[in-house]
Amino acid sequence: MLKKTAITTLVFLLIIPYTAISQKQLNSPYSRFNIGSLESQGSFKGRAMGGVGVALRDNNSIHYMNPASYSSLDTNSFSFDFGVDFGINTLKQGDKTHSSNDMNFNHLIMGFPITKNWGVATGIVPVSRGYYNISNRVSETDTDYNPVMGAYISSYSGTGGFSNVFLGTGVNIFKNLSVGVNMTIMFGTLERTHAVIFEDIANNFHTRISEKMKINGINFDYGLQYMTTLKDDYFLNAGFTLVSGKSYKSGYEYFATRISVYNIPVDTLEYISEAAAPVKLPQSYKAGVAFGKRNKYTVSFDFVTTPWNNSDIPGVDKYAASTTKYALGFEFIPERYSNSSLFRRMEYRFGGYLGDNYLTLDGDQLKEKGVSFGVGIPLRRTISRLNLFVDYTQISAPKESGLHSENIINIGGSLNFYDFWFFKRRYN
Numbered sequence: 001m002l003k004k005t006a007i008t009t010l011v012f013l014l015i016i017p018y019t020a021i022s023q024k025q026l027n028s029p030y031s032r033f034n035i036g037s038l039e040s041q042g043s044f045k046g047r048a049m050g051g052v053g054v055a056l057r058d059n060n061s062i063h064y065m066n067p068a069s070y071s072s073l074d075t076n077s078f079s080f081d082f083g084v085d086f087g088i089n090t091l092k093q094g095d096k097t098h099s100s101n102d103m104n105f106n107h108l109i110m111g112f113p114i115t116k117n118w119g120v121a122t123g124i125v126p127v128s129r130g131y132y133n134i135s136n137r138v139s140e141t142d143t144d145y146n147p148v149m150g151a152y153i154s155s156y157s158g159t160g161g162f163s164n165v166f167l168g169t170g171v172n173i174f175k176n177l178s179v180g181v182n183m184t185i186m187f188g189t190l191e192r193t194h195a196v197i198f199e200d201i202a203n204n205f206h207t208r209i210s211e212k213m214k215i216n217g218i219n220f221d222y223g224l225q226y227m228t229t230l231k232d233d234y235f236l237n238a239g240f241t242l243v244s245g246k247s248y249k250s251g252y253e254y255f256a257t258r259i260s261v262y263n264i265p266v267d268t269l270e271y272i273s274e275a276a277a278p279v280k281l282p283q284s285y286k287a288g289v290a291f292g293k294r295n296k297y298t299v300s301f302d303f304v305t306t307p308w309n310n311s312d313i314p315g316v317d318k319y320a321a322s323t324t325k326y327a328l329g330f331e332f333i334p335e336r337y338s339n340s341s342l343f344r345r346m347e348y349r350f351g352g353y354l355g356d357n358y359l360t361l362d363g364d365q366l367k368e369k370g371v372s373f374g375v376g377i378p379l380r381r382t383i384s385r386l387n388l389f390v391d392y393t394q395i396s397a398p399k400e401s402g403l404h405s406e407n408i409i410n411i412g413g414s415l416n417f418y419d420f421w422f423f424k425r426r427y428n
Helices: 002-021 044-048 067-072
Strands: 077-093 096-115 118-129 132-138 152-174 177-198 206-229 234-243 246-259 265-274 279-281 284-293 297-306 323-332 347-361 364-378 385-396 405-420
Touching: 044 323, 044 347, 044 364, 044 385, 044 405, 067 118, 067 152, 067 177, 067 206, 067 234, 096 405, 118 177, 152 206, 206 279, 347 385
Parallel strands: none
Antiparallel strands: 077 096, 077 405, 096 118, 118 152, 132 152, 152 177, 177 206, 206 234, 206 246, 234 284, 246 265, 246 279, 284 297, 297 323, 323 347, 347 364, 364 385, 385 405
């Protein structure tokens, strides 16, 4: 078992450099602002249940949204979770639509106990993505055409994103009370480019503006869970998580150039470099409650609020507003220990959520709503399982704003491996 654990840990360490630079490339013009489009957080089990996770805890899943849950990991056990997801984003504005899709890494997490009621977890998870690629051609028939400038193409593109590597621990300080803390290291780079290409190449030079923003730093999340067992295997959990506000180290570059028809820079129009400009990200408050019957069903509700209006991001105007989110999820298991039917042993999950997007444009804040469902498929002769989910999210603005809407479908799958440490099997 030690050999197997060492191999798993080695694979985990080798994969981190790849996952750190891997970002989902869904074309979203809203990724142009702030730190990009925020990624959904939580285990795929919680994602299938509407994105809940603050009050969830069990002995074979890692619910990193609340580090206090790590204390539920079984003694002498080891849990490893690797997930990928496939996304489809459809943009709609009036009668025009555009779709993009991409499959990519989502998370890599592992957890294990130190002693009974004391667990540790570590992993890498996405924070935001900054990919977009849009363009607009202005010709003589357009209302904003200027004969002095002539016809031109204005293009906007972005790449990169941010991720968190976390290391956390959770411990029961009393029989029914668990506390935990995550140390997170945020890192990544966003690169954004705006180019104006004139079709009258004899009389005009093209213009290109590029921005690069880097962020890195350490932050802490604090978690609390209260658990009580009721009659007939019923339970009630309550959880709270505080994500600390933080000023991260950053670097910001702004470079405006005039370029020739051969794409060669001929003049620098403006250059700004702020090697130590801080990026201030706000604190976040998460509260949740879960009720159910062990090995039968769970109902969970989460409330999350984040004062994004307190953020400070170099090179970005005040495009961020405070957010609230409500999520409700349900899980049902027909018969956990059925010997005759895999379908009766499977875990069926669904949920929904409603809230704000942190982006505001011209005084109009975007809204989000979505539904999700999924299953947990137990693997043969083990507690390990395959977790699958489908999530539909709609991002929209008031109709009078003229902004486009986005309809995003995410399909994800994760392998949740569960095994024992220092346990010598008598029979294979």
